[in-house]
Amino acid sequence: MSDQQPHIRNFSIIAHIDHGKSTLADRLLQATNAVSAREAKEQILDSMDIERERGITIKASAVTVYHHHTPGENADELESEAAAASGDTEAAGSGGEDVRTHGSELYMLNFIDTPGHVDFNYEVSRALKACEGAILVVDATQGVEAQTVVNAYLAISQDLEIIPVLNKIDLPSARPDEVAEEIEQVLGIDPYSCIRVSAKTGIGIPELLAAICEKLPAPRQPVVPQTRALIFDATYDDYRGVIVYIRVFDGRLRLGDKIRMMGLQRTYSITELGKYTPKPVKVKELGPGETGYLVAAIRNLADVRVGDTITLETDPAAEQLEGYQPPRQMVFCDFYPATSEKKGNDFEQLREAIEKLSLNDASFTFQPVHSEALGFGFRCGFLGLLHMDIIQERLEREGGVEIVQTAPTVSYKVDVRTKGGEVEETEVHNPADLPDPSHIVDVKEPICRVEIMLPKHFIGDVMKLCLDRRGQYKAQMFVSEAREMITFEIPLAEIIYDFYDKLKGMTSGYATMDYEVTGYRTDRLVKVDILINAEPVPALSFIAHRDRAEQRGRQLLVRLREEIPRHQFEIPLQAAIGGKIIARETIKGFRKDVTAKCYGGDVSRKRKLLEKQREGKKRMKSVGSVEIPQEAFMAVLDTGE
């Protein structure tokens, strides 16, 4: 590598929600003159409406800026200057003239934005894979939060160099010293290495840029002669098809190269190669350590897997960069069109919206389902709860469909004894699909490591909540005088209902939590079937821990008793495990439904009356001879308890 080449630094910014990650990204772009103050639109990297409204970054983007830095000099005296401002980025990429000016050296800063939430864990970790360093942003008024911890652990586990940043120090309520101590307490990071900034006013930004150039390591040297580039993100563009974000580790990618995706074994020709600065700028090649994007006439997002390795068709590498694995859907629920009246059209509309969205987000799965209560819809799998909410919102907003969403379930791993006697593992994410108990050898459920950051005096209540949800205590950590962090292992199934709401409620909103699925664990899990008038209703089945099955079964029956109207006959409601009844309720029969008099003059009037009565019944679904209103299904699906 010639020293005429700019020094490359690849890094991500990680933070708890609202701690100022996007503002800091904007400020860095401005400071490197990649965008003028006039152009600076807040949160440049986030392009989607929802991201901006929710303050969450959903899709990772990569931006390349250039920065002059004189090693060892006081950052304050440095004047940032972007080579990109000269307009000729290709020169920088191909290394034409001497890029040193006045003793300072040119740095190419590739920063890779990550989704903040660990629902997008997979995307976060892929984005971090493309980096050598991470800027850990902590709000100096709020302190370390659960998400800070989980994200920092991710970065640490990938051996990234971490630059801790205390943000919002311009605010009167900022307490940077205390927060720096929290960072040390929780993450073991030297409090003196924290850089104090205000992304809003620009305080500390030059110091941060200096630290990026000096503290973060350069990309590793190529280890094989063949080209290998990691796909760390992909988006869909209506005109160009899929845009693949890549980080080159070994060799080079050139415009026109025939490339092969090693995981999916597909080949394409590169029709466009470039970088975002943050405007897209085309380049002719990308060398080792560089990040950028490529376009190769890929029509479907599903044809690209984040984490896959790109090599050259003509001289392929022998091994992929990292063990490639597809994203895991952990949370499942059904989407149905909300209006049952003209459901035909609505279902089509929903399907179109889902298909369109899947072009943009390949990490959720969907397949058509039919429910007794709700008609036709889709069973969708998501990376997590937030992902589910976002998909629903995007479908409603971008697809213009109103959606009824059922209660989320998790994905279970079930060992089933087959007819031949061998044990096979299957994945079940719909309670109704759970096989007969006599064939089940073992049921495993996803377990999360949950970090909860909270004011001290709530610890007792929160511990109880965690234990109630089958949590296993792991650790308790002193954060500051006022706050503690507790770590539990809790089944995902217990979290996806209303854990977060309960936690927020009992701590007046002060506690923050984050979770990460760490594995699967066997527990005494059973499928509880609901029988209405002795007929099982698959849509109402659920999976529960054996010890809680009675309680949850009874609660559900009580809800059903309220929601199902009285019929002409007595309706037994039962909850059962296998053939064994564990809870029972009864909807008493209507004693009477008969008009006393119906003589000659009453016939028409009475017929009309009955027809009207019938109209009301149409909005119900019958299970056997019992009419169940849609609300009953919804109320049951809604209930977390």
Add this chain to the structure above:
Amino acid sequence: MVLEGAPARGNPGYRAVRSLYIHVPFCFHKCHYCDFYSFVDTQDRQEPFVRRLIRELQALSPWAAGEPLRTVFVGGGTPSLLRQPLWTVLLDALHSHFDLSLIRAGAGEFTVECNPETVTPELLQALRQGGVDRVSLGAQSFQPGHLKTLERWHDPASVARSVELVRAAGFPRWSLDLIYAIPGQTLQEWLLDLETALSLSPSHLSCYNLTFEPNTPMTRRLQRGEFRATPDDVAGEMFQVTGERLRRAGLHRYEVSNYATPGQESRHNLAYWRGEEWLAAGPSASAHVRGHRWKNIPRLGDYLSFDDDGFAPIQDHEIPDARRALAEDLMCGIRLAEGVEAAPALARAAALDPRAPSRLLSEFRAYEAVGDLRFDSGRWMLTDAGFLRADAVAADLIGALEAQPDEDAPVGQDAEER
């Protein structure tokens, strides 16, 4: 009322109407639960009413096409309030415009509703001579307290007295009307009423669950909270014990609210429930002829002042289409103990929609499964328990005649293929 294809005497293709209903709107007191057209006549319009009624009967008579009437029913109001000489005039006119030979021969039925308080030997004599062979007495209750709740002013003892008079006048048949589930009435009190009625050895009883009809003083009093309605399960129990008690006395429930010893069923009412045809005369009377249903205008003043060749002005004229006609037949038929004959009903359903019979059958079977219907000798009929749910059953049978949107479900099939 002139219908297309009006009958001509001797037209062999014409099917004669064999039943006639006559409405006499007068009452001396308007009972609080009653929603029939009736009023207290302060202007004494009995004579003009009878004159007008006779003109209407004359206009209607061609519909009988010279065939003898099978049943005549005079209801109200309080027909027994009509003065005896006017009754004689009316009955004479009836004989001159209609053939009452079948009734005279005891093979038909001619009923007049009477108030126990107003029957006199003279009136009964006049009725009997005029061919009336059945009297329906409005007893309602034998307990003064409950009669008062109904705003019904007669002496309970007058019921037994009037039954004696009816018997003495030589009427071969008579019936009592009773009401149960009156606010405040206990099951025991109702059973006592039944015993009192049975002590008179009736061959026919009508036992009506008190209904709070819209726009009646009774309903307004309920809404004002003057009393509480009898709970459904108590009323249901009253209904059940009625059936059991009367069966032991030899009276079988042949319709939801009607009980008779074998052969003593009201033939006129059966004509309603079996979907047969009848003519109607008098204000507010309803008719069913050749697929048409209509109702005479209800107000006596209007009835007296309009005279369209003798026909009364009508309202609520309706020609039920095939589906509605079948719906009405099912609805009425299922209220009878004899039920509905399966084969013709299914055939008529098939003519509406090829899928309707299977829908109808599945409704029948669903109710059979829960024990509300049974199938016997080719007929679907309510069980004892099922009578309490006659409306629900009827509503579902009617519903089965309508095409179900889900059935086509092109979307669904498409989705499953995916």
